[in-house]
Amino acid sequence: MAIKLYNTLTRQKETFEPLEEGKVKMYVCGPTVYNYIHIGNARPAIVYDTVRRYLEFSGYDVKYVSNFTDVDDKLIKAANDLGETVPVIADRFIEAYFEDVAALGCKRADVHPRVTENIDLIIDFIQALIDKGYAYEASGDVYYKTRAFKDYGKLSHQSIDELRVGARIEVGDKKQDSLDFVLWKAAKEGEIAWTSPWGEGRPGWHIECSAMAKKYLGDSIDIHAGGQDLTFPHHENEIAQTEALTEKQFAKYWLHNGYININNEKMSKSLGNFVLVNDIIKKHDPQVVRFFMLSVHYRHPINFSDELLENTKNAFERLKTSYTNLQHRIESSTNLTENDSTWIDQIKSLREQFRHEMDDDFNTANAITILFELAKQANYYLQEKNTAVEVVQAFLNEFDQLGNVLGITFAENELLDEEIDDLIAQRIQARKDRDFALADEIRDKLKEMNIILEDTPQGTRWKRG
Numbered sequence: 001m002a003i004k005l006y007n008t009l010t011r012q013k014e015t016f017e018p019l020e021e022g023k024v025k026m027y028v029c030g031p032t033v034y035n036y037i038h039i040g041n042a043r044p045a046i047v048y049d050t051v052r053r054y055l056e057f058s059g060y061d062v063k064y065v066s067n068f069t070d071v072d073d074k075l076i077k078a079a080n081d082l083g084e085t086v087p088v089i090a091d092r093f094i095e096a097y098f099e100d101v102a103a104l105g106c107k108r109a110d111v112h113p114r115v116t117e118n119i120d121l122i123i124d125f126i127q128a129l130i131d132k133g134y135a136y137e138a139s140g141d142v143y144y145k146t147r148a149f150k151d152y153g154k155l156s157h158q159s160i161d162e163l164r165v166g167a168r169i170e171v172g173d174k175k176q177d178s179l180d181f182v183l184w185k186a187a188k189e190g191e192i193a194w195t196s197p198w199g200e201g202r203p204g205w206h207i208e209c210s211a212m213a214k215k216y217l218g219d220s221i222d223i224h225a226g227g228q229d230l231t232f233p234h235h236e237n238e239i240a241q242t243e244a245l246t247e248k249q250f251a252k253y254w255l256h257n258g259y260i261n262i263n264n265e266k267m268s269k270s271l272g273n274f275v276l277v278n279d280i281i282k283k284h285d286p287q288v289v290r291f292f293m294l295s296v297h298y299r300h301p302i303n304f305s306d307e308l309l310e311n312t313k314n315a316f317e318r319l320k321t322s323y324t325n326l327q328h329r330i331e332s333s334t335n336l337t338e339n340d341s342t343w344i345d346q347i348k349s350l351r352e353q354f355r356h357e358m359d360d361d362f363n364t365a366n367a368i369t370i371l372f373e374l375a376k377q378a379n380y381y382l383q384e385k386n387t388a389v390e391v392v393q394a395f396l397n398e399f400d401q402l403g404n405v406l407g408i409t410f411a412e413n414e415l416l417d418e419e420i421d422d423l424i425a426q427r428i429q430a431r432k433d434r435d436f437a438l439a440d441e442i443r444d445k446l447k448e449m450n451i452i453l454e455d456t457p458q459g460t461r462w463k464r465g
Contacts, residue, residue, distance in 0.1 A: 001359045003058065006299060008231060008254040009155055013361060018222045019252060024055050024062045025217040027251070029209060029226035029234070030112070032069040033093040034078040036278040037100055039304055040227065040260045040267055046290050047257045047298040047362075048225050049106040050406055054358050057405050065216045066109040067209060068094055070116050071202055076191055086192045087116070100277045103286040105407035113212045115203060119194045122203045125211040125245065126183045126196075134244045138174035140186030140199040146179040149240040155254060156232035163232070181237055183207045206237035213250075214242065224251035231256055258301040267304075275304065287408060288313045294364040294406055315372075319399075322375035323410035325382055326396050333389040340388045343381055347394050350374050354402050364406060371406075374398055412449070420451055424460050427453075 003016040018024050028048045031041050048066075055062050069075075070090035079086045098108070115122070126142055129135040135144050146152055152160050163179060182204040187193035193200040213221060219242075226235065235254065242250040259266060262273040280289060283306070292312040296302040350370055357366035378395045381387065399410050423442055430438040443453055446462070454461045 024060045025221040026223040027213045028066040030066040034074040036276045039275045046293045064109045065111045068114045070114045115208045122211045142184035143180040210241040219246040225255040228256045257298045261303045330392045333387045336388040336390045343391045
């Protein structure tokens, strides 16, 4: 079965056919790095990392590009508030982003371009749009002539007269039309700026992705993806900019993931339910957070709460228990018998079912049900009096391979000796500081990892349970 995906551009599922056989060019809009990422940023990071993993699992050579917006009104405000420079703020939160998404099991993109590293490229792109009659300069700003692009609105499926200016688009007297959007912003006093043909300034938000996608992936790409909130105006404007310049289709397929609600309310700063990933992964296993995110189809909204995460943790533990039981059994298993062939066939069948679900618009929710069926069948097999090494290993391999597609690991991470010694040293210091809560927390953490401590007059000893 071929992969089918829902294309926002056509509003229907289509059979995936890349522009170049066997290769996929994929661009995913990244965060504006003025703070730690929130749980809404985490969803596209996890979703499109999984899409990439499945495409690679299916044999495609994927080039994956995801940008950082490292100059922007929010970054300038953060820099002013903290008394630091924009590059310092950006560097700090880019590093924090990498740490947070790595904890969530996301692989790094092949390229993570930054706006500030591509200013000359962006200026050239804007100048080319001016030369073609799609943009104009006004008192140091440059605007895109929205009505000059006849297909404007084709992604959001609205006529140009129905569209209103969206977020981050400034309306001012300089514009020829209220729908025109900014490509270059003239610098205000004290702001970070670059020299351009129109004076000191910096890029507008939308132009950066058009310029960087073109540089790193070419005029036309296979998949452009991001959150549902980016459909309009950001992605609509990207299409207008790029296709006006290249006169080619920018992206063949557009993917958009649904919103996140917090305790049944849409997440927003105004409601005070803004949840940072950095805080969440201190309270919950990042693997459980990822598993939770994939338990709902990516295009559907997802409700996020501590209670739901706790339920997900319990479900995830059932899979890990099945995996651990298989690991324990393998040493006592014997050779393959004739009766064991049916179990091998069953495992192969489950893999095909998993692929069938993922082929259907990357339906991770249904794919996860196949993992639970795999665990169920593994548990049945382990009830057999005699088990074969080949079958137990086949179950383990399937857990590993299908789990890897979802970015999930079922094996327990065993602590190295030096890591254990370091935790024990922290516990000893905590006890000296009379921070008994921390000392107990470290002991409990080690116990969960099957490390047994023994406090003796000669010091703390440990052994693996």
